[in-house]
Amino acid sequence: MLSKKNAIYPEHADVVIIGGGFIGSSVGYWLKTKAGSGLSVIILEKDLSYAKFQNNTSLGTITQHFSLPENIQLAQYSAEFLRNVKLHLNSDTNIEYKPNGHLILASEKYAERLEQNVTIQKEFGVKNELIMPADIKEKYPWINTTDVKLGCISTESEGVFDPEALLKGLVLKSSELGVNYVDAEVTGFDVEQQRDVLMEGVTPGGFRKINKVMYRTKDNEEYAIKFAVCILAASGQSGEVAKLAHIGDGDGLLKIPLPIQQREYDIYNIEDENIKASISTPVIMDTSGLWLQPNTLENNFMCGFTPMSNNSVKELLTDKFYEEIIRPSLSNRYPNFQDHQIKKIRTEFQDCNTYDETGILGPHPYHTNLVIAAGFGKLGCQHAPGIGRAIAESIIDGHYSSIDMTRFGFDRLLVDEPLVEFNVY
Structure with a gap:
């Protein structure tokens, strides 16, 4: 999708996005649309050929048949986005919406x-x-x-569209706006101890904030990027990536794993x-x-x-x-x-x-600079425009301003309150 060019491996970025699929690329698109050149954004994607997305035509549906208000509103916005996709992305983007x-x-x-x-x-x-x-x-x-x-x-x-064309449009437009796509796989996170941070369930002086993500390129070279905010949008691998930040193998707020498969x-x-x-x-x-x-x-x-x-x-x-x-x-x-x-x-x-079959969206309660956007299943494609916009709002504006996605946060796992989409199919 992206033309081959000399790879750039910067050491710093305002926002690093792990995963360059529908949601990750939508986040990149919206961050750059809202903030422009004032915000540096890097997407780490381990397969920039996007082979697994090719011919995944069953993902290309848009429906509003939901019980959760958030899903209904996301679908309504996606319908508007898809109808006007040539205005939002590029004029040659043809998703064949029917x-x-x-x-x-x-x-x-x-x-x-x-x-x-x-x-x-x-x-x-x-x-x-x-x-x-x-x-x-x-x-x-x-x-x-x-x-x-x-x-x-x-x-x-409601209808059907070409999901591969939508993904290509998001990737190309994000890149055009200044998002740097890096063909690499995440291998870990680096942390820094912050003794002045007090958090419930954490020993005073023991809080450790993630501030760097390490990754390996196709040439087997190791690099690290220091970031302010990291977005975890690695689809089915999100749970494994979360483990690299000790989510699921720690104590207190780190005890519960990210249940994404x-x-x-x-x-x-x-x-x-x-x-x-x-x-x-x-x-x-x-x-x-x-x-x-x-x-x-x-x-x-x-x-x-x-x-x-x-x-x-x-x-x-x-x-x-x-x-x-x-x-x-x-x-x-x-x-x-x-x-x-x-x-x-x-x-x-x-x-x-696997917890409640509903997507998880928002910052992790311990790693508050790690924003999760995963677990949306088949809806990840159709909801991507609205999810990307929501994350951009939360980072740039400090809150959700279009659709309140608070209930989709990780906190529901801590209090064991599933958010279930009660549909009939």
């Missing part, structure tokens, strides 16, 4: 929850409407609605002459966890499974999981489905917060 919308299918068990969610969404101005099974069947005759109690279809600001899941392609995807065909989310996404370029569908919190990472990639979970769900919802019409096309990656 306003397909989303269709949510709820069984008897989840129908009440769907109604509750729609009530919350309408309080924030979301344009959607509840739809009965008979109406769903009339509009989409290839969907089996016998076990569907209620549906909800969006009418505005990488989750891999398979994506399948469906081809059926009786089911044709068009620009008006919505993304379909099922209470079984099955999702169906139109691939209008090939006039067919992609599908996958939204994993539950009790699904292990390895479990999602087994033939047994396909045979016992995905295949029965497909056969039930789409009776025309046949084995020979579905094939695995790739394995995709996302980060997951």
